[in-house]
Amino acid sequence: MKQLFLGLAVLLLASTITSCVVLSPKKYKALLARQDSLNLGLSESKLSGENLDATIRKLRKDTANLHSALAELQSNYAEVDGNYNKLRSNSSTQISKLAGDLKAREQRLKEVEEILRKRDQATNKLKETLQNALFGFTKSGLSVDVKNGKVYVSLMDKLLFPSGSIVIDEKGKQALSQLAIVLKEQPEINIAVEGHTDTQKIINLGQIKDNWDLSVLRSTSVVRFLTDVEKIESVRMTATGKGEFQPLADNTNADSRSKNRRIEIVLSPKLDELYDLINK
Template sequence: MIKKTLLIAIGLMLLSSCVSKKIYTDLEDKYANLKKENRSLTDDVESLSADKTKLTNDLNSLQSAYDNAVKERDQLRSDYAATKSNLDNLKASYTALEKNSSEEITKNSKKNRELLAQLEAKEQALAAESARLNKLKTELENRSKRVAELESVIAAKDANMRALKDAISKALTNFEGKGLTVEQRDGKVYISMENKLLFQSGSWSVGSEGRRAVQQLGNVLAENPDIAILIEGHTDNVPYKGNAQLSGNWDLSTKRATAIVNILRENNAINPESLTAAGRGEYAPVASNDTTEGKAKNRRIEVILTPKLDEISKLLNEI
Protein backbone atom coordinates (compact mmCIF):
# COMPACT_ATOMS: atom_id res chain seq x y z
CA MET A 1 0.00 0.00 0.00
CA ILE A 2 2.86 2.46 0.92
CA LYS A 3 4.81 1.62 -2.25
CA LYS A 4 1.73 2.25 -4.34
CA THR A 5 1.20 5.64 -2.75
CA LEU A 6 4.82 6.61 -3.34
CA LEU A 7 4.60 5.63 -7.00
CA ILE A 8 1.51 7.75 -7.38
CA ALA A 9 3.24 10.70 -5.71
CA ILE A 10 6.30 10.35 -7.91
CA GLY A 11 4.10 10.17 -10.98
CA LEU A 12 2.33 13.33 -9.94
CA MET A 13 5.60 15.09 -9.47
CA LEU A 14 6.73 14.12 -12.92
CA LEU A 15 3.47 15.22 -14.39
CA SER A 16 3.48 18.50 -12.54
CA SER A 17 6.13 19.76 -14.70
CA CYS A 18 4.12 19.25 -17.79
CA VAL A 19 0.51 19.57 -16.70
CA SER A 20 -1.61 22.60 -15.91
CA LYS A 21 -1.88 24.11 -12.46
CA LYS A 22 -5.47 23.08 -12.17
CA ILE A 23 -4.61 19.57 -12.83
CA TYR A 24 -1.70 19.85 -10.45
CA THR A 25 -3.93 21.27 -7.81
CA ASP A 26 -6.35 18.46 -8.31
CA LEU A 27 -3.57 16.02 -8.09
CA GLU A 28 -2.29 17.59 -4.87
CA ASP A 29 -5.73 17.36 -3.40
CA LYS A 30 -5.94 13.76 -4.44
CA TYR A 31 -2.46 13.19 -3.00
CA ALA A 32 -3.51 14.83 0.21
CA ASN A 33 -6.60 12.74 0.28
CA LEU A 34 -4.63 9.65 -0.54
CA LYS A 35 -2.08 10.51 2.11
CA LYS A 36 -4.87 11.04 4.55
CA GLU A 37 -6.45 7.81 3.43
CA ASN A 38 -3.05 6.14 3.72
CA ARG A 39 -2.68 7.34 7.29
CA SER A 40 -6.16 6.14 8.02
CA LEU A 41 -5.38 2.81 6.44
CA THR A 42 -2.10 2.67 8.35
CA ASP A 43 -3.98 3.33 11.55
CA ASP A 44 -6.46 0.65 10.56
CA VAL A 45 -3.58 -1.72 9.83
CA GLU A 46 -1.99 -0.97 13.17
CA SER A 47 -5.34 -1.33 14.89
CA LEU A 48 -5.99 -4.59 13.08
CA SER A 49 -2.47 -5.73 13.91
CA ALA A 50 -3.09 -4.94 17.56
CA ASP A 51 -6.42 -6.71 17.35
CA LYS A 52 -4.69 -9.63 15.70
CA THR A 53 -2.05 -9.71 18.42
CA LYS A 54 -4.77 -9.47 21.05
CA LEU A 55 -6.81 -12.17 19.31
CA THR A 56 -3.68 -14.31 18.99
CA ASN A 57 -2.97 -13.86 22.70
CA ASP A 58 -6.61 -14.57 23.49
CA LEU A 59 -6.45 -17.65 21.27
CA ASN A 60 -3.30 -18.85 22.99
CA SER A 61 -4.90 -18.19 26.35
CA LEU A 62 -8.02 -20.03 25.28
CA GLN A 63 -5.90 -22.87 23.90
CA SER A 64 -4.00 -23.07 27.17
CA ALA A 65 -7.28 -22.95 29.10
CA TYR A 66 -8.67 -25.61 26.80
CA ASP A 67 -5.62 -27.79 27.27
CA ASN A 68 -5.86 -27.32 31.05
CA ALA A 69 -9.56 -28.10 30.89
CA VAL A 70 -8.86 -31.27 28.90
CA LYS A 71 -6.17 -32.23 31.40
CA GLU A 72 -8.50 -31.55 34.34
CA ARG A 73 -11.25 -33.50 32.55
CA ASP A 74 -8.90 -36.45 32.07
CA GLN A 75 -7.82 -36.20 35.72
CA LEU A 76 -11.44 -36.04 36.80
CA ARG A 77 -12.21 -39.06 34.66
CA SER A 78 -9.29 -40.92 36.29
CA ASP A 79 -10.38 -39.78 39.76
CA TYR A 80 -13.94 -40.76 38.95
CA ALA A 81 -12.84 -44.20 37.79
CA ALA A 82 -10.68 -44.69 40.92
CA THR A 83 -13.45 -43.41 43.17
CA LYS A 84 -15.98 -45.68 41.46
CA SER A 85 -13.60 -48.63 41.87
CA ASN A 86 -13.16 -47.78 45.55
CA LEU A 87 -16.91 -47.48 45.92
CA ASP A 88 -17.44 -50.85 44.28
CA ASN A 89 -14.77 -52.37 46.54
CA LEU A 90 -16.39 -50.79 49.60
CA LYS A 91 -19.78 -52.12 48.53
CA ALA A 92 -18.31 -55.60 48.06
CA SER A 93 -16.47 -55.36 51.41
CA TYR A 94 -19.64 -54.16 53.12
CA THR A 95 -21.64 -57.01 51.62
CA ALA A 96 -18.99 -59.54 52.72
CA LEU A 97 -18.75 -57.93 56.15
CA GLU A 98 -22.51 -57.93 56.51
CA LYS A 99 -22.61 -61.61 55.57
CA ASN A 100 -19.73 -62.48 57.88
CA SER A 101 -21.25 -60.41 60.67
CA SER A 102 -24.51 -62.30 60.38
CA GLU A 103 -22.65 -65.60 60.47
CA GLU A 104 -20.52 -64.46 63.42
CA ILE A 105 -23.60 -63.20 65.25
CA THR A 106 -25.29 -66.55 64.72
CA LYS A 107 -22.14 -68.42 65.76
CA ASN A 108 -21.63 -66.21 68.83
CA SER A 109 -25.27 -66.53 69.78
CA LYS A 110 -24.99 -70.32 69.65
CA LYS A 111 -21.74 -70.21 71.61
CA ASN A 112 -23.32 -67.91 74.20
CA ARG A 113 -26.22 -70.33 74.63
CA GLU A 114 -23.77 -73.17 75.09
CA LEU A 115 -21.77 -71.14 77.62
CA LEU A 116 -24.94 -70.21 79.49
CA ALA A 117 -25.94 -73.88 79.59
CA GLN A 118 -22.46 -74.80 80.89
CA LEU A 119 -22.63 -71.99 83.42
CA GLU A 120 -26.02 -73.16 84.64
CA ALA A 121 -24.71 -76.72 84.92
CA LYS A 122 -21.66 -75.49 86.84
CA GLU A 123 -23.90 -73.43 89.13
CA GLN A 124 -25.99 -76.50 89.83
CA ALA A 125 -22.82 -78.55 90.42
CA LEU A 126 -21.51 -75.79 92.68
CA ALA A 127 -24.75 -75.72 94.62
CA ALA A 128 -24.62 -79.50 94.99
CA GLU A 129 -20.96 -79.33 96.03
CA SER A 130 -21.75 -76.57 98.51
CA ALA A 131 -24.52 -78.69 99.98
CA ARG A 132 -22.14 -81.66 100.13
CA LEU A 133 -19.47 -79.52 101.79
CA ASN A 134 -21.99 -78.22 104.32
CA LYS A 135 -22.99 -81.80 105.05
CA LEU A 136 -19.33 -82.80 105.36
CA LYS A 137 -18.70 -79.80 107.57
CA THR A 138 -21.56 -80.87 109.84
CA GLU A 139 -20.26 -84.44 109.86
CA LEU A 140 -16.75 -83.17 110.56
CA GLU A 141 -18.00 -81.07 113.44
CA ASN A 142 -19.88 -84.06 114.83
CA ARG A 143 -16.84 -86.27 114.39
CA SER A 144 -14.61 -83.67 115.99
CA LYS A 145 -17.00 -83.59 118.88
CA ARG A 146 -16.92 -87.39 119.14
CA VAL A 147 -13.11 -87.39 118.84
CA ALA A 148 -12.96 -84.88 121.66
CA GLU A 149 -15.29 -87.11 123.68
CA LEU A 150 -13.13 -90.11 122.77
CA GLU A 151 -9.97 -88.32 123.81
CA SER A 152 -11.66 -87.33 127.03
CA VAL A 153 -12.75 -90.92 127.68
CA ILE A 154 -9.27 -92.25 126.85
CA ALA A 155 -7.65 -89.64 129.07
CA ALA A 156 -10.06 -90.57 131.86
CA LYS A 157 -9.33 -94.27 131.40
CA ASP A 158 -5.58 -93.59 131.36
CA ALA A 159 -5.98 -91.65 134.58
CA ASN A 160 -8.02 -94.49 136.05
CA MET A 161 -5.38 -97.01 134.96
CA ARG A 162 -2.64 -94.91 136.58
CA ALA A 163 -4.68 -94.77 139.75
CA LEU A 164 -5.24 -98.54 139.52
CA LYS A 165 -1.52 -99.16 139.04
CA ASP A 166 -0.73 -96.99 142.05
CA ALA A 167 -3.36 -98.80 144.12
CA ILE A 168 -1.99 -102.22 143.12
CA SER A 169 1.60 -101.16 143.79
CA LYS A 170 0.54 -99.93 147.21
CA ALA A 171 -1.42 -103.10 147.95
CA LEU A 172 1.49 -105.36 146.94
CA THR A 173 4.25 -103.33 148.55
CA ASN A 174 5.09 -106.23 150.89
CA PHE A 175 5.95 -108.42 147.88
CA GLU A 176 8.44 -106.10 146.23
CA GLY A 177 11.78 -107.81 145.67
CA LYS A 178 10.07 -111.19 145.60
CA GLY A 179 9.68 -111.45 141.82
CA LEU A 180 6.73 -109.04 141.54
CA THR A 181 6.62 -105.99 139.28
CA VAL A 182 3.82 -103.58 138.38
CA GLU A 183 3.99 -101.30 135.34
CA GLN A 184 1.74 -99.38 133.01
CA ARG A 185 2.24 -99.28 129.23
CA ASP A 186 0.04 -98.93 126.14
CA GLY A 187 -2.94 -98.01 128.28
CA LYS A 188 -2.75 -101.27 130.25
CA VAL A 189 -1.42 -102.36 133.64
CA TYR A 190 0.88 -105.38 133.75
CA ILE A 191 1.46 -107.30 137.02
CA SER A 192 4.20 -109.87 136.65
CA MET A 193 4.72 -112.50 139.39
CA GLU A 194 7.55 -114.95 139.07
CA ASN A 195 6.95 -118.60 139.94
CA LYS A 196 9.16 -118.40 143.03
CA LEU A 197 6.41 -116.27 144.58
CA LEU A 198 3.55 -118.52 143.49
CA PHE A 199 4.45 -122.15 142.65
CA GLN A 200 6.81 -124.93 143.45
CA SER A 201 8.78 -126.33 140.50
CA GLY A 202 6.53 -128.37 138.20
CA SER A 203 3.42 -127.55 140.29
CA TRP A 204 0.36 -125.45 139.63
CA SER A 205 -0.66 -125.29 143.26
CA VAL A 206 -0.28 -121.75 144.63
CA GLY A 207 1.72 -121.41 147.87
CA SER A 208 0.48 -119.48 150.89
CA GLU A 209 2.50 -116.34 150.24
CA GLY A 210 1.49 -116.37 146.60
CA ARG A 211 -2.16 -116.85 147.55
CA ARG A 212 -1.95 -113.85 149.87
CA ALA A 213 -0.46 -111.70 147.07
CA VAL A 214 -3.21 -112.76 144.63
CA GLN A 215 -5.91 -112.12 147.22
CA GLN A 216 -4.61 -108.61 147.93
CA LEU A 217 -4.55 -108.02 144.16
CA GLY A 218 -8.13 -109.29 144.03
CA ASN A 219 -9.20 -106.78 146.68
CA VAL A 220 -8.04 -103.92 144.45
CA LEU A 221 -9.61 -105.45 141.31
CA ALA A 222 -12.92 -105.87 143.11
CA GLU A 223 -13.10 -102.10 143.42
CA ASN A 224 -12.61 -101.68 139.64
CA PRO A 225 -15.41 -103.59 137.91
CA ASP A 226 -14.79 -101.93 134.52
CA ILE A 227 -11.48 -103.71 134.07
CA ALA A 228 -10.92 -106.81 131.90
CA ILE A 229 -8.52 -109.22 133.66
CA LEU A 230 -6.34 -111.53 131.59
CA ILE A 231 -4.15 -114.03 133.46
CA GLU A 232 -1.35 -115.50 131.32
CA GLY A 233 0.84 -118.42 132.39
CA HIS A 234 4.45 -118.59 131.05
CA THR A 235 7.23 -121.17 131.34
CA ASP A 236 10.88 -121.43 130.37
CA ASN A 237 11.95 -123.65 127.48
CA VAL A 238 12.80 -126.71 129.59
CA PRO A 239 10.38 -129.50 128.59
CA TYR A 240 7.93 -130.43 131.33
CA LYS A 241 8.38 -134.04 132.58
CA GLY A 242 6.35 -134.03 135.74
CA ASN A 243 2.74 -135.15 136.10
CA ALA A 244 1.61 -137.51 133.37
CA GLN A 245 -1.73 -135.68 133.33
CA LEU A 246 -0.02 -132.69 131.62
CA SER A 247 1.09 -132.77 128.03
CA GLY A 248 3.89 -130.19 128.38
CA ASN A 249 4.80 -126.59 129.16
CA TRP A 250 1.79 -125.17 127.43
CA ASP A 251 -0.57 -127.30 129.48
CA LEU A 252 1.36 -126.40 132.65
CA SER A 253 1.18 -122.67 131.90
CA THR A 254 -2.58 -122.93 131.36
CA LYS A 255 -3.05 -124.82 134.66
CA ARG A 256 -1.14 -122.15 136.55
CA ALA A 257 -3.15 -119.32 134.92
CA THR A 258 -6.39 -121.17 135.84
CA ALA A 259 -5.16 -121.57 139.44
CA ILE A 260 -4.79 -117.76 139.75
CA VAL A 261 -8.26 -117.25 138.22
CA ASN A 262 -9.76 -119.61 140.81
CA ILE A 263 -8.22 -117.63 143.68
CA LEU A 264 -9.60 -114.38 142.23
CA ARG A 265 -13.02 -115.96 141.86
CA GLU A 266 -13.10 -116.48 145.59
CA ASN A 267 -13.69 -112.74 145.82
CA ASN A 268 -17.40 -112.42 145.11
CA ALA A 269 -17.02 -108.77 144.16
CA ILE A 270 -15.07 -109.75 141.05
CA ASN A 271 -17.28 -110.51 138.05
CA PRO A 272 -16.21 -113.91 136.58
CA GLU A 273 -17.08 -112.54 133.13
CA SER A 274 -14.14 -110.14 133.47
CA LEU A 275 -11.68 -113.03 133.97
CA THR A 276 -9.76 -114.86 131.24
CA ALA A 277 -7.09 -117.55 131.70
CA ALA A 278 -4.52 -118.23 128.98
CA GLY A 279 -1.44 -120.39 128.71
CA ARG A 280 1.47 -119.08 126.60
CA GLY A 281 3.95 -121.88 127.40
CA GLU A 282 7.53 -120.95 126.53
CA TYR A 283 6.64 -118.79 123.52
CA ALA A 284 6.58 -115.30 125.08
CA PRO A 285 9.86 -115.04 127.03
CA VAL A 286 10.99 -111.78 128.60
CA ALA A 287 14.61 -112.91 129.03
CA SER A 288 17.06 -115.33 127.50
CA ASN A 289 16.62 -118.98 128.43
CA ASP A 290 20.38 -119.47 128.20
CA THR A 291 20.88 -118.45 131.84
CA THR A 292 19.37 -119.54 135.12
CA GLU A 293 18.31 -115.96 135.89
CA GLY A 294 16.65 -115.64 132.49
CA LYS A 295 14.73 -118.86 132.91
CA ALA A 296 13.54 -117.73 136.35
CA LYS A 297 12.14 -114.52 134.85
CA ASN A 298 10.38 -116.43 132.05
CA ARG A 299 8.60 -118.71 134.56
CA ARG A 300 5.91 -116.27 135.59
CA ILE A 301 2.25 -115.26 135.77
CA GLU A 302 1.26 -112.03 134.09
CA VAL A 303 -1.97 -110.35 135.05
CA ILE A 304 -2.90 -107.89 132.28
CA LEU A 305 -5.52 -105.33 133.21
CA THR A 306 -7.31 -103.63 130.30
CA PRO A 307 -10.01 -100.99 130.62
CA LYS A 308 -13.27 -102.12 129.05
CA LEU A 309 -13.57 -100.40 125.70
CA ASP A 310 -17.31 -100.57 125.12
CA GLU A 311 -17.73 -96.82 125.41
CA ILE A 312 -14.63 -96.19 123.28
CA SER A 313 -15.82 -98.67 120.64
CA LYS A 314 -19.18 -96.96 120.50
CA LEU A 315 -17.54 -93.60 119.99
CA LEU A 316 -15.23 -95.06 117.32
CA ASN A 317 -18.22 -96.48 115.47
CA GLU A 318 -19.91 -93.09 115.53
CA ILE A 319 -16.85 -91.34 114.07
Protein backbone atom coordinates in the same frame (compact mmCIF):
# COMPACT_ATOMS: atom_id res chain seq x y z
CA MET B 1 -31.57 -44.96 38.35
CA LYS B 2 -31.03 -46.62 34.96
CA GLN B 3 -34.62 -45.70 33.94
CA LEU B 4 -33.88 -42.08 34.77
CA PHE B 5 -30.84 -42.04 32.50
CA LEU B 6 -32.81 -43.66 29.68
CA GLY B 7 -35.62 -41.12 29.97
CA LEU B 8 -33.22 -38.21 29.90
CA ALA B 9 -31.56 -39.58 26.77
CA VAL B 10 -34.88 -40.02 24.96
CA LEU B 11 -36.04 -36.59 26.01
CA LEU B 12 -32.85 -34.97 24.86
CA LEU B 13 -32.97 -36.77 21.56
CA ALA B 14 -36.60 -35.81 20.95
CA SER B 15 -35.93 -32.23 21.89
CA THR B 16 -33.04 -32.06 19.54
CA ILE B 17 -35.00 -33.61 16.70
CA THR B 18 -38.00 -31.30 17.15
CA SER B 19 -36.02 -28.16 17.64
CA CYS B 20 -33.64 -28.68 14.81
CA VAL B 21 -35.04 -30.35 11.82
CA VAL B 22 -31.88 -29.87 9.82
CA LEU B 23 -28.57 -30.56 11.66
CA SER B 24 -25.13 -29.54 10.54
CA PRO B 25 -22.48 -32.27 10.37
CA LYS B 26 -20.76 -30.81 13.41
CA LYS B 27 -23.88 -30.82 15.51
CA TYR B 28 -24.76 -34.26 14.28
CA LYS B 29 -21.41 -35.62 15.38
CA ALA B 30 -21.74 -33.85 18.70
CA LEU B 31 -25.16 -35.39 19.12
CA LEU B 32 -23.82 -38.87 18.34
CA ALA B 33 -20.99 -38.32 20.83
CA ARG B 34 -23.51 -37.25 23.40
CA GLN B 35 -25.57 -40.32 22.68
CA ASP B 36 -22.52 -42.57 23.04
CA SER B 37 -21.70 -40.88 26.32
CA LEU B 38 -25.22 -41.47 27.58
CA ASN B 39 -25.13 -45.10 26.45
CA LEU B 40 -21.81 -45.55 28.28
CA GLY B 41 -23.22 -43.92 31.39
CA LEU B 42 -26.25 -46.16 31.12
CA SER B 43 -24.05 -49.26 30.84
CA GLU B 44 -21.94 -48.15 33.75
CA SER B 45 -25.08 -47.39 35.72
CA LYS B 46 -26.43 -50.86 35.00
CA LEU B 47 -23.13 -52.42 36.01
CA SER B 48 -22.98 -50.29 39.17
CA GLY B 49 -26.56 -51.29 40.02
CA GLU B 50 -25.75 -54.96 39.56
CA ASN B 51 -22.66 -54.60 41.75
CA LEU B 52 -24.75 -52.78 44.32
CA ASP B 53 -27.37 -55.57 44.26
CA ALA B 54 -24.61 -58.19 44.70
CA THR B 55 -23.17 -56.20 47.58
CA ILE B 56 -26.58 -55.93 49.21
CA ARG B 57 -27.13 -59.70 48.85
CA LYS B 58 -23.68 -60.38 50.35
CA LEU B 59 -24.35 -57.99 53.21
CA ARG B 60 -27.70 -59.65 53.88
CA LYS B 61 -26.05 -63.09 53.84
CA ASP B 62 -23.24 -61.87 56.15
CA THR B 63 -25.83 -60.33 58.46
CA ALA B 64 -27.75 -63.61 58.61
CA ASN B 65 -24.53 -65.49 59.34
CA LEU B 66 -23.66 -63.01 62.07
CA HIS B 67 -27.11 -63.40 63.62
CA SER B 68 -26.70 -67.17 63.53
CA ALA B 69 -23.23 -66.97 65.08
CA LEU B 70 -24.50 -64.54 67.71
CA ALA B 71 -27.40 -66.85 68.58
CA GLU B 72 -24.98 -69.79 68.91
CA LEU B 73 -22.63 -67.75 71.11
CA GLN B 74 -25.54 -66.64 73.30
CA SER B 75 -26.65 -70.27 73.64
CA ASN B 76 -23.12 -71.37 74.54
CA TYR B 77 -22.79 -68.56 77.03
CA ALA B 78 -26.08 -69.48 78.65
CA GLU B 79 -24.93 -73.12 78.93
CA VAL B 80 -21.54 -72.16 80.37
CA ASP B 81 -23.14 -69.71 82.77
CA GLY B 82 -25.61 -72.38 83.90
CA ASN B 83 -22.81 -74.91 84.42
CA TYR B 84 -20.80 -72.34 86.35
CA ASN B 85 -23.71 -71.50 88.63
CA LYS B 86 -24.41 -75.20 89.14
CA LEU B 87 -20.76 -75.90 89.89
CA ARG B 88 -20.58 -72.98 92.28
CA SER B 89 -23.73 -74.15 94.02
CA ASN B 90 -22.43 -77.73 94.24
CA SER B 91 -19.03 -76.51 95.43
CA SER B 92 -20.63 -74.44 98.14
CA THR B 93 -22.71 -77.42 99.22
CA GLN B 94 -19.68 -79.73 99.20
CA ILE B 95 -17.57 -77.21 101.07
CA SER B 96 -20.29 -76.83 103.68
CA LYS B 97 -20.60 -80.61 103.97
CA LEU B 98 -16.84 -81.08 104.26
CA ALA B 99 -16.67 -78.34 106.86
CA GLY B 100 -19.43 -80.06 108.81
CA ASP B 101 -17.69 -83.44 108.56
CA LEU B 102 -14.40 -81.91 109.65
CA LYS B 103 -16.03 -80.26 112.63
CA ALA B 104 -17.70 -83.54 113.61
CA ARG B 105 -14.39 -85.39 113.33
CA GLU B 106 -12.63 -82.79 115.39
CA GLN B 107 -15.30 -83.14 118.05
CA ARG B 108 -15.01 -86.93 117.95
CA LEU B 109 -11.23 -86.68 118.22
CA LYS B 110 -11.57 -84.47 121.28
CA GLU B 111 -13.96 -86.99 122.83
CA VAL B 112 -11.56 -89.87 122.08
CA GLU B 113 -8.64 -87.92 123.54
CA GLU B 114 -10.69 -87.20 126.66
CA ILE B 115 -11.63 -90.87 127.04
CA LEU B 116 -7.99 -91.92 126.61
CA ARG B 117 -6.90 -89.29 129.11
CA LYS B 118 -9.40 -90.63 131.63
CA ARG B 119 -8.24 -94.18 130.88
CA ASP B 120 -4.60 -93.30 131.46
CA GLN B 121 -5.53 -91.46 134.62
CA ALA B 122 -7.52 -94.45 135.88
CA THR B 123 -4.74 -96.86 134.87
CA ASN B 124 -2.08 -94.93 136.74
CA LYS B 125 -4.32 -94.68 139.79
CA LEU B 126 -4.96 -98.44 139.67
CA LYS B 127 -1.23 -99.10 139.42
CA GLU B 128 -0.58 -96.94 142.47
CA THR B 129 -3.36 -98.66 144.42
CA LEU B 130 -2.04 -102.12 143.56
CA GLN B 131 1.53 -101.20 144.42
CA ASN B 132 0.38 -100.05 147.84
CA ALA B 133 -1.82 -103.12 148.39
CA LEU B 134 0.84 -105.61 147.27
CA PHE B 135 3.89 -103.83 148.61
CA GLY B 136 4.65 -106.67 151.03
CA PHE B 137 5.12 -109.13 148.17
CA THR B 138 7.52 -107.12 145.98
CA LYS B 139 10.56 -108.83 147.49
CA SER B 140 9.01 -112.21 146.68
CA GLY B 141 8.92 -111.56 142.97
CA LEU B 142 5.82 -109.37 142.44
CA SER B 143 5.86 -106.25 140.26
CA VAL B 144 3.28 -103.83 138.90
CA ASP B 145 3.81 -102.02 135.59
CA VAL B 146 1.81 -100.08 132.99
CA LYS B 147 2.14 -100.97 129.29
CA ASN B 148 -0.06 -99.85 126.41
CA GLY B 149 -2.76 -98.51 128.69
CA LYS B 150 -2.96 -101.73 130.73
CA VAL B 151 -1.73 -102.66 134.20
CA TYR B 152 0.45 -105.79 134.40
CA VAL B 153 0.75 -107.55 137.76
CA SER B 154 3.58 -110.04 137.35
CA LEU B 155 4.07 -112.79 139.93
CA MET B 156 7.06 -115.12 139.66
CA ASP B 157 6.18 -118.79 139.94
CA LYS B 158 8.05 -119.16 143.26
CA LEU B 159 5.53 -116.75 144.82
CA LEU B 160 2.54 -118.85 143.76
CA PHE B 161 3.51 -122.46 143.13
CA PRO B 162 5.86 -125.09 144.45
CA SER B 163 8.33 -126.28 141.81
CA GLY B 164 6.58 -128.13 138.97
CA SER B 165 3.17 -127.74 140.64
CA ILE B 166 -0.09 -126.18 139.53
CA VAL B 167 -1.45 -125.89 143.10
CA ILE B 168 -1.22 -122.40 144.62
CA ASP B 169 0.62 -122.33 147.97
CA GLU B 170 -0.39 -120.27 151.00
CA LYS B 171 1.85 -117.31 150.26
CA GLY B 172 0.50 -117.16 146.74
CA LYS B 173 -3.06 -117.22 148.04
CA GLN B 174 -2.28 -114.30 150.34
CA ALA B 175 -0.96 -112.26 147.41
CA LEU B 176 -3.98 -113.11 145.25
CA SER B 177 -6.37 -112.26 148.10
CA GLN B 178 -4.79 -108.81 148.45
CA LEU B 179 -5.10 -108.36 144.70
CA ALA B 180 -8.76 -109.46 144.80
CA ILE B 181 -9.59 -106.74 147.34
CA VAL B 182 -8.54 -104.09 144.82
CA LEU B 183 -10.19 -105.84 141.86
CA LYS B 184 -13.55 -106.06 143.62
CA GLU B 185 -13.48 -102.28 143.97
CA GLN B 186 -12.82 -101.91 140.21
CA PRO B 187 -15.78 -103.63 138.51
CA GLU B 188 -15.03 -101.84 135.21
CA ILE B 189 -11.69 -103.66 134.91
CA ASN B 190 -11.34 -106.80 132.75
CA ILE B 191 -8.89 -109.44 134.04
CA ALA B 192 -6.72 -111.69 131.86
CA VAL B 193 -4.48 -114.26 133.54
CA GLU B 194 -1.50 -115.40 131.42
CA GLY B 195 0.77 -118.32 132.28
CA HIS B 196 4.43 -118.23 131.15
CA THR B 197 7.27 -120.78 131.42
CA ASP B 198 10.96 -121.09 130.66
CA THR B 199 12.38 -123.36 127.96
CA GLN B 200 13.20 -126.30 130.23
CA LYS B 201 11.43 -129.48 129.14
CA ILE B 202 8.79 -130.99 131.38
CA ILE B 203 9.88 -134.35 132.89
CA ASN B 204 7.68 -136.80 134.82
CA LEU B 205 4.85 -134.40 135.76
CA GLY B 206 2.01 -136.83 135.08
CA GLN B 207 -0.86 -135.09 133.31
CA ILE B 208 1.33 -132.10 132.42
CA LYS B 209 2.82 -132.97 129.05
CA ASP B 210 4.75 -129.84 128.17
CA ASN B 211 5.19 -126.13 128.87
CA TRP B 212 1.91 -125.35 127.10
CA ASP B 213 0.06 -127.54 129.61
CA LEU B 214 1.94 -126.07 132.55
CA SER B 215 1.30 -122.46 131.54
CA VAL B 216 -2.42 -123.05 130.86
CA LEU B 217 -3.04 -125.09 134.05
CA ARG B 218 -1.30 -122.52 136.24
CA SER B 219 -3.34 -119.68 134.74
CA THR B 220 -6.61 -121.59 135.24
CA SER B 221 -5.60 -122.34 138.87
CA VAL B 222 -5.28 -118.58 139.47
CA VAL B 223 -8.61 -117.88 137.74
CA ARG B 224 -10.39 -120.54 139.80
CA PHE B 225 -9.00 -119.13 143.04
CA LEU B 226 -10.10 -115.59 142.15
CA THR B 227 -13.57 -116.69 141.04
CA ASP B 228 -14.35 -119.60 143.40
CA VAL B 229 -12.65 -118.35 146.55
CA GLU B 230 -12.53 -114.55 146.15
CA LYS B 231 -15.86 -114.41 144.27
CA ILE B 232 -14.75 -112.14 141.42
CA GLU B 233 -17.24 -112.28 138.55
CA SER B 234 -16.26 -115.00 136.09
CA VAL B 235 -17.42 -112.85 133.16
CA ARG B 236 -14.49 -110.53 133.83
CA MET B 237 -11.91 -113.32 133.70
CA THR B 238 -9.85 -114.86 130.89
CA ALA B 239 -7.24 -117.64 131.29
CA THR B 240 -4.52 -118.20 128.68
CA GLY B 241 -1.24 -120.06 128.44
CA LYS B 242 1.71 -118.53 126.58
CA GLY B 243 4.16 -121.38 127.22
CA GLU B 244 7.82 -120.44 126.69
CA PHE B 245 7.19 -118.11 123.77
CA GLN B 246 7.02 -114.67 125.44
CA PRO B 247 10.13 -114.66 127.64
CA LEU B 248 11.40 -111.70 129.64
CA ALA B 249 14.98 -113.00 129.63
CA ASP B 250 17.10 -115.24 127.42
CA ASN B 251 16.83 -118.52 129.39
CA THR B 252 20.65 -118.94 129.47
CA ASN B 253 20.91 -119.27 133.26
CA ALA B 254 18.83 -120.09 136.34
CA ASP B 255 18.11 -116.45 137.20
CA SER B 256 16.80 -115.56 133.72
CA ARG B 257 14.73 -118.75 133.56
CA SER B 258 13.22 -117.84 136.94
CA LYS B 259 12.07 -114.47 135.51
CA ASN B 260 10.36 -116.25 132.63
CA ARG B 261 8.39 -118.61 134.89
CA ARG B 262 5.61 -116.26 135.90
CA ILE B 263 1.91 -115.46 136.02
CA GLU B 264 0.91 -112.12 134.52
CA ILE B 265 -2.44 -110.69 135.48
CA VAL B 266 -3.35 -108.09 132.85
CA LEU B 267 -5.91 -105.52 133.93
CA SER B 268 -7.67 -103.61 131.15
CA PRO B 269 -10.24 -100.83 131.59
CA LYS B 270 -13.47 -101.44 129.71
CA LEU B 271 -13.52 -99.14 126.69
CA ASP B 272 -17.13 -99.61 125.56
CA GLU B 273 -17.57 -95.84 125.48
CA LEU B 274 -14.53 -95.48 123.24
CA TYR B 275 -15.57 -98.31 120.91
CA ASP B 276 -19.07 -96.86 120.59
CA LEU B 277 -17.58 -93.48 119.75
CA ILE B 278 -15.20 -94.89 117.13
CA ASN B 279 -17.96 -96.93 115.47
CA LYS B 280 -20.40 -94.04 115.15
